[in-house]
Amino acid sequence: MLRIAIQSKGRLFEDTMALLQEAGIKLSTSKRTLLVQAANFPLEVLFLRDDDIPQTVAGGVADLGIVGENEFVERQEDAEVVRRLGFSKCRLSLAIPKEEEYTDVSWFEGKRIATSYPCILKDYMSSKGVHADIHVITGSVEIAPGIGLANAIFDIVSSGSTLISNNLKEVEVVMQSEAVLIANRQLTPEKRDVLKELLFRIEAVKSAEDKRYVLMNAPNERLKEIIAVLPGMKSPTVMPLAQEGWSSVHTVLDEKCFWEIIGKLKSLGAEGILVLPIEKMIL
Template identity: 60%
Template sequence: MNLRIAIQKSGRLSEDSLRLLNDCGISVKSAGSKLRTQAENFPVEVYFLRDDDIPQYVQDGVADIGVVGENVLYEKCKNVEVVKPLGFGKCRLALAVPRGVEYGSVASLEGRRIATSYPFLLESFLRQHRVEAEIHEISGSVEIAPGIGLADAVCDLVSSGSTLFMNGLQEVETILESQAVLVKNTELENSKEIILRKLLFRIDSVQAARRNKYILLNAPNDALDEIFALLPGMKSPTVLPLAEEGWSSVHSVLPEEEFWEKIEALKYAGAQGILVVPIEKMIQ
């Protein structure tokens, strides 16, 4: 029995989706010309699909689980269960108008033409704000629509904002913050749930490892108390005596987001020879 997992064949989510599987110890080669492939060492079969089709396939049980952007998921309104945010594919669905156009609030879009590939999400946003506008659905290159006179505004995915900028547009509203999520069919059989649980356990360890760094440092013994206070560790730091009298080596785990601030404080407290090492897996 295999768990069938749908990921994007080629696009912005493909590499991260494959990397996640590989980091979970599931060997899958990239799609190439294949539509599906069996993992070598885990009961998983990977389907390579267009991201737009993934919610439907998971809803219908053609695939059991899938990796897809929330933007696509909520646009398609399929009945699937979100299991876990994955932390990659981050972007936002935003409204943008030509630079130089005065924009007060959503109300200024009343009666305007807005080009988008996300008519459902845009429509709901406008309805919420009691604004009526003409939605022009186009499937790609939305950002050129105002320049060629097709629309007055666009509603499109943005990450850095450079595409909008290059097309003379300014971002004015965020409609949805999005990232890739793992979704599942709502009626998975028991045997597949068991495989999914194993996969989730691995994903948790991979995500925890990515969020943390292993840190090693040397410090004079009289600085240790201050250093311990700075280090959370999984239990408490490991302390080993150094060959040099009066010095110790301290090992601990630090969350990525506290990293720079803590490193400075540690140096200030007397730590030397600080090494920071990536963690491959972290089982909690």
Template identity: 70%
Template sequence: MLRIAVQSKGRLYEDSMALLAEAGIKLSSGKRTLLVPSRNFPVEILFLRDDDIPDSVASGVADVGIVGLNELLEKAKKTREVKRLGFSKCRLSLAIPKDAVYKGLEWFSGKKIATSYPGILSAFLNEKGIKADIHVITGSVEIAPGIGLADAIFDIVSSGSTLISNQLREVEVVVDSEAVLVANENLTPEKNEILEELVFRIGAVQAADSKKYILMNVPKSQLEDVLAVLPGIKSPTVMPLANDEWCSVHTVLEEKYFWEIINKLKAAGAEGILVLDIEKMIL
């Protein structure tokens, strides 16, 4: 049985559980408790606070965990990064009052910086040769300059709206963060085998993300023109239709490309274009 530590609430919890569900993992309990086994896969989910996950994985309380890279770097616990998951993206940035004149990192010399991530900030400032006073705050970091607690902040930024509402502006991005799957460094062969299957399933889910299955009818006389337009993976599938003068073309496209080429496909002779979602894709 592989034990997976997952954040107990918040956006990372929602995205993590959605990913596990898409990977075919069904939980045994309708009501969430601290530890919930799966009904159909040899894993159990341990719900923890996000900042407890790195230590729980490093110490072996959990075998693997889904955690933000920001928390993983801050806790600096010895774990093995298995896979970046592509969701819960944010960044750790330095921000200053919006009216302050900023010409570079030297601005922070001698300044007081409020943060909930003193480890990451300290390492960054030391690397850059900047001496500043780090003031640790556990919540509402963004209000610190406005009430005179600090000259600047180092905090998570997603959309940037919180900074704007507090009269701050982002000036330096230090870490680009996202959810990562991490593992204990000393898993047994049996647990590693389960983890490999889990990673395989997650990979299939990720491969299908933002991709569409495209079907269209094409006159055989214009088939080469249509195929020349398609930027799909490998070679499109061409199938005969009841009308010998037509064929059906099937391919997979990145969704972002579809609207760019739809008029080109129509101009090339494609008709009856059908776009379908893809749940999983094995490459």
């Protein structure tokens, strides 16, 4: 059985639980306990603080962990990144008071920077040849300049609204982050097999994201033109209709180019276009 450590609350917790549910793993969350076993898969979930997950996985207390990449890099623990998960995206950025004039990273020379991510910040400043006073704090980092504790901050940014409300502006993006699945490097062959099945399920869920199954009726004389504009996984499915001279065309479209392609299909004579969501996709 695999033990996976996940964040005990917050957005990352919600996104992780949704992923496991979509992967068909049934977990009881009616009573929050430290350890919960899945009902239909050899997996148990250990709920922890996000900053404890890298060490827990590297030390073998948990076999796997889902954690923000920012926390994993900051903790510098020896674990393996198995898969990037594409959710809980954010960035680690430097921000300064809005009224300050900023040219480049040399602005931070000799300045005091408040952060909860000193290791990442130290490496970045070192790579730029800048010497700054890194002041480590936890909690509300963004208030540090306003109370005179620091000249700038280095913190997580999602929408940027927190910076604006504290009269700060983002000036340097140091790192992009998202949720990652990490694993202990010493997994047994049996646990590797379970991990392989878990990854198969996750891949099926992630492959279906932002994809739509599209069915349409197409005049046979325009079939070649219609098929030419379809960027499906492989060749689309084409089946004759009862009405002579028409066929049914089935394909999968990426949502980001969906409306552009639909417009082209209509101009080529496609009719009765039906769009369906995809829950899982096995490639």
